[in-house]
Amino acid sequence: MSDLQRPGADWELQFVIAGCAERRLPIEIVGSGSKRAVGRPVDGTVTITTASLRGISLYEPNELVMSARAGTPLSQVEAELAARGQMLPFEPIDLAPATGGPQGAQTIGAVFATNMSGARRIQYGAARDHLLGVKGVNGRAELFQAGGRVMKNVTGYDISRGLAGSWGTLAVMTEVTFKVIPWPETAATIIYLGLPDNLAIELLSRAMTLPVEVSGAVHLHASVAARLNHPGLKSMNKSVTALRLENFASAVVGRKQRLKEALKVYGKALELDHRETLDFWGELRRLSVMPNRQTLLWRILTKPTTAPKLVAAIKRYMPAEAYYDWAGGLIWLEVPAAADAGTAEIRRVTAIHGGHAMLIRAEPSVRAAVEVFQPLSPPVERLTRGLKAAFDPEGILNPGRMYANL
Ligand SMILES: Cc1cc2nc3c(=O)[nH]c(=O)nc-3n(C[C@H](O)[C@H](O)[C@H](O)COP(=O)(O)OP(=O)(O)OC[C@H]3O[C@@H](n4cnc5c(N)ncnc54)[C@H](O)[C@@H]3O)c2cc1C
Numbered sequence: 001m002s003d004l005q006r007p008g009a010d011w012e013l014q015f016v017i018a019g020c021a022e023r024r025l026p027i028e029i030v031g032s033g034s035k036r037a038v039g040r041p042v043d044g045t046v047t048i049t050t051a052s053l054r055g056i057s058l059y060e061p062n063e064l065v066m067s068a069r070a071g072t073p074l075s076q077v078e079a080e081l082a083a084r085g086q087m088l089p090f091e092p093i094d095l096a097p098a099t100g101g102p103q104g105a106q107t108i109g110a111v112f113a114t115n116m117s118g119a120r121r122i123q124y125g126a127a128r129d130h131l132l133g134v135k136g137v138n139g140r141a142e143l144f145q146a147g148g149r150v151m152k153n154v155t156g157y158d159i160s161r162g163l164a165g166s167w168g169t170l171a172v173m174t175e176v177t178f179k180v181i182p183w184p185e186t187a188a189t190i191i192y193l194g195l196p197d198n199l200a201i202e203l204l205s206r207a208m209t210l211p212v213e214v215s216g217a218v219h220l221h222a223s224v225a226a227r228l229n230h231p232g233l234k235s236m237n238k239s240v241t242a243l244r245l246e247n248f249a250s251a252v253v254g255r256k257q258r259l260k261e262a263l264k265v266y267g268k269a270l271e272l273d274h275r276e277t278l279d280f281w282g283e284l285r286r287l288s289v290m291p292n293r294q295t296l297l298w299r300i301l302t303k304p305t306t307a308p309k310l311v312a313a314i315k316r317y318m319p320a321e322a323y324y325d326w327a328g329g330l331i332w333l334e335v336p337a338a339a340d341a342g343t344a345e346i347r348r349v350t351a352i353h354g355g356h357a358m359l360i361r362a363e364p365s366v367r368a369a370v371e372v373f374q375p376l377s378p379p380v381e382r383l384t385r386g387l388k389a390a391f392d393p394e395g396i397l398n399p400g401r402m403y404a405n406l
Contacts, residue, residue: 002028002044008052010135010143010174017172017396018141020046026399029168031071031107035114037099039167040372041364042401050109053174056080058149065132065149067177070109077108081180089181090127091118091285098287098297099361109173115165118285119216119244122208122326124181128164133177136163138170139392149177162387168398169406170391184246187215188256189272189280192263194238195219197308197322203266204327205304207243210262212255216244216281217327220289224323224334227289230272230280242272244281287332289323295334296341296362302355304328310353317345337362343370350374373402 007013020027028044030036032051050071058067061084068077074092081087092111096103106116112134117126124130133147146159163170192203200219207214218241225233225240233240243259245252260269272280283289290297302310307328314320314333323332335342341362350357356374359367376384388395388406400406 002047005046005048006052007048007050010137013048013053013137013172013174014141014143016046016048017137017139020396021139021141021394024394025396027396029172029398031110031113032073032102032105034094034096034101034103034106035099035110037101037364038095038360039367040400040402040404041368042398044398048172050107050172050174053109054107057175058177059084061086063149064180064182065177066180067133067149067175068108069175070107070136070173072108073104074106074108074111075104082183085183086180087183089120089124089130089179091120091281092116092127093118093284094286095360096286098290098292100292103286108176112164112176112178113166113168113173119218119281119325122217122329123213123215126164128161130179131160131164131176132179134160134163134173135175136171136173139394139397143174144171147177166387167401169401170387170397172397184248186249186252186274187244187246187277187281188252188274189216189277190243190245190256190259190263191233191270191272192241192266193236193270194222195241195266196239197221197311197324199266200239200241201304201308201324201328203241203263204243204324207259207263208304208327210259212245212259213247214243214259215246216242216284217325218242218284219322219324219328221321221323223321224289227291228280229283229288230276232270233280241266242280244277284323284325290332290334290361292361294337296337297360298331298333298335298342298346298357299360300331300333300346300350300355300357301329302331302350302353306353306355307331310349310355313349313353314342314346317349318342332360339366341366341370347371347375371403376403 025045028042053069053071204217321334
C-alpha cells in the first residue's frame with residue numbers, strides 16, 4: 001500500500017516531490033485514477049493525486065480561453081463551457097467504459113497529460129494543439145510555468161506540447177490553460193451501411209477532401225455496430241460508416257446535399273438528425289462500443305489508406321473487430337486475450353505496413369510484461385531520455401509508466 005498524498009497547493013506538491021527526490025522514492029501520479037488500468041502499471045512508494053487541485057481559475061468566453069487546476073473533473077469543465085454555449089474542440093474520449101475505470105471521472109490535467117483526443121480531431125487537431133499554457137512541478141521539485149493565454153509562434157522548445165502525451169513521466173501539471181470553441185448551431189450525420197473496410201475507408205478519405213468540413217469520420221464493423229444503442233443501426237447487422245457535419249443549420253443542409261451527391265456511388269445514405277447525432281457521437285466518445293470484457297483492446301495509428309490492409313494482415317493471425325476513427329487514421333481493435341496480447345504479431349504487421357500501436361486493455365500482469373506503448377526508434381529514444389533527465393533526473397515520476405526502463 002503506497003502512501004497517498006493529496007496536495008492542495010503548488011507549494012505542498014513541491015514539498016512532497018522534494019522529499020521523494022531526496023530519498024529517490026518512486027511516485028505514481030493520478031488525477032481521478034480513471035486511466036490507472038491503461039498503460040504500464042507503476043509501482044509507486046508514494047501516490048500523488050491531483051484531486052484537491054481543483055477549480056476553474058480563469059474563463060473568458062469572449063476570448064475563447066479557460067484555465068483550470070489540473071484535478072478539476074472534465075465534467076465540471078464541460079458543464080461550465082456548455083453553460084456559455086462553448087466546448088473543448090477536440091472532444092476527449094473517455095477510456096473508462098472500455099477499461100473498467102470510473103466513468104466520467106477523468107480530470108482536465110489527465111486529458112492533456114495523455115493527449116486524449118476524440119473524433120473531432122480530424123477537423124480541429126489533438127488536445128495538445130489547444131494547450132496554451134501549463135503550470136507544473138517537475139521531478140526536481142521546481143515549480144514552472146510555460147506558455148500563457150495566447151497562442152504564439154513558438155521558436156524554441158514548446159514545453160506544453162512536450163508535456164501533452166507524456167503520461168505524467170516529466171512533471172505533475174497543476175494548472176492548464178486551453179482554447180475552447182462555440183457549440184455549432186446544429187449537427188447531422190450521414191450513414192452508409194454494409195460497406196467492406198476498403199470501400200468504407202475510401203469513402204471516408206474522399207469525404208475528407210471535399211470542402212464540407214466533416215468533423216467526424218468513422219467506420220464500425222457489423223459486430224461493433226451491433227453494440228450501438230441506436231435501435232435502428234443496432235438491429236441492421238451491417239457495418240456502419242458515418243460522417244458528421246456541424247455548423248449553422250443552413251450550412252449543414254447544403255453540405256449534406258453536396259456530400260450525398262459526391263458519395264452516391266457508395267449507395268443510399270441514411271441520416272441521423274441533431275438529437276441522434278449527439279447520441280451517436282456521444283456513445284463513440286465513451287468508447288462503449290468496445291466494452292470492458294475478456295478481450296484485448298489495441299489503439300493503432302496509421303495512414304488512413306493503410307488501415308484496411310493493416311487490419312486484414314492482423315486478421316491472418318487472430319480474429320479482430322475494428323472501429324476506425326479519424327477517417328481510418330485511428331483503429332480501435334478488439335482481439336482475443338493471449339499471454340503476450342498478440343504483441344509480436346501486431347508489432348510485426350505495423351512495422352511492415354506503417355503504424356503505431358498501443359495496448360489499451362489487458363490484465364495488469366500482461367501490461368507489465370509486454371511493450372504497451374509503441375517502442376521508440378533510437379533517435380526518439382535519445383530525445384526522450386534527454387527530456388526525462390532534464391525534467392526528472394532521479395527518475396521518480398511515474399517510472400516505467402510508458403517504457404520499462406524509463
Ligand atoms: C487525420 C490523420 C492522419 C494521419 N496520417 C498518418 C500518416 O499518414 N502516417 C502516420 O504514420 N501517421 C498518421 N497519423 C497518425 C499520427 O502520426 C499520430 O497522430 C502520431 O503518431 C502521434 O499520435 P498522437 O498525436 O495521437 O499522440 P499521443 O496519443 O500522445 O501518443 C501516441 C503515442 O506516442 C507516444 N508518445 C506520446 N508522448 C510521448 C512522450 N512524451 N514520450 C514518448 N513517447 C510518447 C506513445 O507511444 C503514445 O502511445 C494520422 C493521424 C490523423 C489524425
